[in-house]
Amino acid sequence: MLWNSLMLALREIRRNLLRSFLTILGIVIGVSAVITMVTLGNGATQAVREQISSLGSNLLMVRPGQRLGAGQSAAGAPAFTEADVEAVATQIGGIRAVAPEVRSAVTVIHAARNWSTSVTGTSNSYFETNNWRIATGRTFEPGEERAGAAVCVIGATVRRELFGTQDPLGAQVRVRQFSCTVIGVLASKGQAAMGMDQDDVVVLPLRTVQRRVTGSTRVNTLLVSLKDEADAAQVKDALGRLLRERRKLSENDDDNFNVLDTRQIAEAMSGTTQVMTTLLGAVAAVSLLVGGIGIMNIMLVSVTERTREVGIRLAIGALEREVLLQFLIEAVVLAAFGGLAGIALAAVASILLAGVMQVPYVFDAAINLMSFGFSAAIGVLFGYFPARRAARLDPIEALRHE
Secondary structure (H helix, E strand, O other), X not given: OHHHHHHHHHHHHHHOHHHHHHHHHHHHHHHHHHHHHHHHHHHHHHHHHHHHHHOOOOEEEEEEOOOOOOOOOHHHOOOEOXXXXXXXXXXXXXXXXXXXXXXXXXXXXXXXXXXXXXXXXXXXHHHHHOOOOEEEEOOOOHHHHHHOOOEEEEOHHHXXXXXXXXXXXXXXXXXXOEEEEEEEEEOOOOEOOOOOEOOOEEEEEHHHHHHHHHOOOOEOEEEEEEOOXXXXXXXXXXXXXXXXXXXXXXXXXXXXXXEEEHHHHHHHHHHHHHHXXXXXXXXXXXXXXXXXXXXXXXXXXXXXXXXXXXXXXXHOOOOHHHHHXXXXXXXXXXXXXXXXXXXXXXXXXXXXXXXXXXXXXXXXXXXXXXXXXXXXXXXXXXXXXXXXXXXXXXXXXXXXXX
């Protein structure tokens, strides 16, 4: 019986192909819109997480902060020192690496080319805390770090702007009043979550920058990379206690430093994109309801057109439930075809739009199955009333219908 009803439904759909196509159009648009919105939202969320993680794995960024007391300013908070870096690395557990960071905006020159960029004074631990890979060359030797040697590692953007296709290793780059030898080139990372170019950087030993660029022994930022198994909350608590002790803060004093956890940033930004994805998906789902109403409308028209056919079936012994099942299956088949077409359209649209938006294409089997199931449920929900109306027709009145 079920097979016969399915064959009858398919025959009726083929008999009115244009009307069937227009009927499922709302379902196609609704399903494809929901899947596309959710897929792009998931891709955007993953892109944000990857960009945040490119800053460093399980990274804590510690900067001098502003006390909340009267008359204090951010500039009044004392900077960190190399001794602070050593203390954090040796006295706190769960830490993979600690790197000092001093930044300054400069114009670098090579031959007839110049480029405005930023120099970063740091140690070799910086490459580990910030997940940097060396594309060519090497990092600093211990002796170069201790002596503040004039050597540098450049980012991909600086290499492109100053050297083009030439090999930069061994070349001299002028930074303010001194020249440094290029000993390495960083692998490209691209843009960060905030839109800045991570490859636009020149990395030098900390003491080189302190002596020849900033003229100060201050350290602006501590980059603390945690081990994968470390408890971030415990490490932050221990780090806070150690820095308060070293900065001689009493119990009543507020912290004059702040600790920023990149994982919290990633979670906050991911949460925002997920909320937007849910909102857009909910808006797109409204078109599914519109498509369901369209199915009910067409099925009611179909029942009216086929009143005499239904009357004949009932007169020769067909049961009400058989007539009900036939029209219900027809509605479900229409909705299912719409769901499949919507999934195919969403896959093409998602791949194209992901390329345009420069976010990864993340296939989500759950949302595809859910959308298809919802479209079938729409067929049952909005097809039941027309099917019930057909099943309850009076055979005598139906046979009189012209």
